[in-house]
Amino acid sequence: MSEKLEPLPGTADIWEPETSQWIFLEQTARGLFPRYGYSELRTPIFERTDVFVRGIGTETDVVQKEMYTFEDRGGRSLTLRPEGTAGVMRAIANQGVAEGDEKRVFYMGPMFRGERPAAGRRRQFHQIGAEAVGRAAPAMDAECIAMLVHFLEELGIRDSRLLLNSRGTAADRPAVAEALKAYFAPHKEALCPDCQRRLDANVWRLLDCKVEGCQPLINGAPKITELLGDESKTFFAEVCRNLDAMGVAYQVEPRLVRGLDYYVHTVFEIQHSGLGAQNALAGGGRYAIALASGDRTVEGVGFALGMERLLMARQSLNLAAAEAPGCQAYVVALGPQALALALPLAQELRRCGVRTLCETAGRSMKAQLRTANKVHAKFALIRGDSELEKGTIVCKNLDTSVQEEWPVAETAARLRAALAG
RNA sequence: GUGGGUGUAGCUCAGUUGGUUAGAGCGGAAGAUUGUGGAUCUUCAGGCCGCGGGUUCGAGCCCCGUCACUCACCCCA
The missing domain is CATH 3.30.930.10 (Bira Bifunctional Protein; Domain 2)
Structure with a gap:
């Protein structure tokens, strides 16, 4: 700390x-x-x-x-x-x-x-x-x-x-500076300390002073545009x-x-x-x-x-923040075999333009879905031993909770269609 | 450079006239029987209370110093 x-x-x-x-x-x-x-x-x-x-x-x-x-x-x-x-x-x-x-x-x-x-x-x-x-x-x-x-x-x-x-x-500029000096000099005592210094150092800046006591004098100053x-x-x-x-x-x-x-x-x-x-x-x-x-x-x-x-x-003005694009798919892998295949699948999806996150730690299904939910993924792509046997993958829509089973080979194509729809 | 305000958990903050092992909400982790998130519930982790000194039987709390953050002055975007 x-x-x-x-x-x-x-x-x-x-x-x-x-x-x-x-x-x-x-x-x-x-x-x-x-x-x-x-x-x-x-x-x-x-x-x-x-x-x-x-x-x-x-x-x-x-x-x-x-x-x-x-x-x-x-x-x-x-x-x-x-x-x-x-x-x-x-x-x-x-x-x-x-x-x-x-x-x-x-x-x-x-x-x-x-x-x-x-x-x-x-x-x-x-x-x-x-x-x-x-x-x-x-x-x-x-x-x-x-x-x-x-x-x-x-x-x-x-x-x-x-x-x-x-x-x-x-x-x-010299003429303007002279005219301003000529105007302010007789009132030097009435100016704030900063302005008294500015009078010699940089008269122009005196016009910028925000001290209240200086305002009447400044307001009465000759206008630059007229000089x-x-x-x-x-x-x-x-x-x-x-x-x-x-x-x-x-x-x-x-x-x-x-x-x-x-x-x-x-x-x-x-x-x-x-x-x-x-x-x-x-x-x-x-x-x-x-x-x-x-x-x-x-x-x-x-x-x-x-x-x-x-x-x-x-x-x-309460103008809304443009949100960073969120995650579209989270690859859930159950068991060591599925985990070994998760990263290659995620990579394929990314090459197809899908923003994808992927399980890397081999945690429980619950933990993985919790993560998928936390990153606001639209879909979870779930694969475990039974899907591996059948050569399929389960796609779960995390907004509607509806899930369907796809042939793995069609994952990218079907996911893109789902995201488009 | 000169002033004011604020420093307590990852974040936002409580903390009584000074009184034992330091609190909440949010967030995090795990669980509530088979491989299904969000809601609810349970449990857990996480703190040199900014740092140093002082007063006191005893300090998160009072005093001094210091550092940091922040707001303001000057000036500028």
């Missing part, structure tokens, strides 16, 4: 019936995203630390205190990926994208952040994400968001809100127009800034109320990421969804 080895904090073993839920998410993603021209990309789970530092930004919390970084034997600094986008960008840049061309990929898998775990927040968590890279057009942003919303629809997730904002171009240059305003208006045209409902939230530095123009977030103290189900936006090589940036638009949070949202 005291020797029990539990998984590390913030990690978990995932068993049935949860595994079926995970598979459902993955299959739904694999079924939907290709309809939008996306194909699956699998990148390594660890990368050179630089890939993330340059990609995500040195000033972010993720890079400053949440990365699992270690040295390999050659002394290189490596990091378990804390998010998917940076690695995907590395892979795409590595492969090359022709000027004016576009690449669309999606991915799914574990991410790692060294945070204190809580409901909906783990150290190893899983994301499904998508990125459309290579071109900068508002329609791409809108299409990407529409796909995300479509995905949530397919998963049956209702009652979510899509929040939308723009952070403008890289050129706009942007003409190019950014036009871009954002086009994104909105496209969403309207597709009938995607959204809400412009001037306070939405998101935590990663690489975002430009469009940022968005899907919120849901069934996630404990968290509310973000998915988030994303348009980005320009500096590659580790240093001399280039790659542009794209994408999002990431938290799979654990998707499952929490589905649970809060």
Whole structure:
């Protein structure tokens, strides 16, 4: 008991019936995203630390205190990926994208952040994400968001809100930051300690503060969308127009800034109320990421969804668990001769597509049938000395208790017919 | 990193103002006459009561520490 080895904090073993839920998410993603021209990309789970530092930004919390970084034997600094986008960008840049061309990929898998775990927040968590890279057009942003919303629809997730904002171009950002600082600076004393720090470190993030005392000031702050240059305003208006045209409902939230530095123009977030103290189900936006090589940036638009949070949202909506397929036939063997023939029979049935379990211990009939019942087998195939003499096998329907005797040679065929009927 | 809550059987949990060999339900195993499951009944297995110290004649219960889990803050998916 005291020797029990539990998984590390913030990690978990995932068993049935949860595994079926995970598979459902993955299959739904694999079924939907290709309809939008996306194909699956699998990148390594660890990368050179630089890939993330340059990609995500040195000033972010993720890079400053949440990365699992270690040295390999050659002394290189490596990091378990804390998010998917940076690695995907590395892979795409590595492969090359022709000027004016576009690449669309999606991915799914574990991410790692060294945070204190809580409901909906783990150290190893899983994301499904998508990125459309290579071109900068508002329609791409809108299409990407529409796909995300479509995905949530397919998963049956209702009652979510899509929040939308723009952070403008890289050129706009200093001006916006200045305007925000100019607004908040005179009221510094009224802000919470965190916000006083943010005022100098990262004004944008101040808008995200949830402390009640800060709300009046934040609500009165100049709206980012109004501080942007003409190019950014036009871009954002086009994104909105496209969403309207597709009938995607959204809400412009001037306070939405998101935590990663690489975002430009469009940022968005899907919120849901069934996630404990968290509310973000998915988030994303348009980005320009500096590659580790240093001399280039790659542009794209994408999002990431938290799979654990998707499952929490589905649970809060009482969406039924997809059940793992149960056992169809249990081979009951009485006596050593029958037992010796049980496994070969089970194997034949499996080759015919039947989910089959088979007695391996030579227990009593009662014990074997009890097991058959426990695994919810539809049929028990019973063979003992008298069946061996006659060359038959008894098939018992465990729902109706009706049983009939078949020639052994016909077992597979008749069983399949019975299962089909 | 900082707080709150909780640690008793495989699981979910009782356990009185501190009082003998530690309880239930579920789950598991075996049985209730021949080779027939589920329902019912009987029996059985399974516990360093998280760990260490302290108070006491006596601690699952009280005190201190520690570890773990969990929720929340920060931040994010």
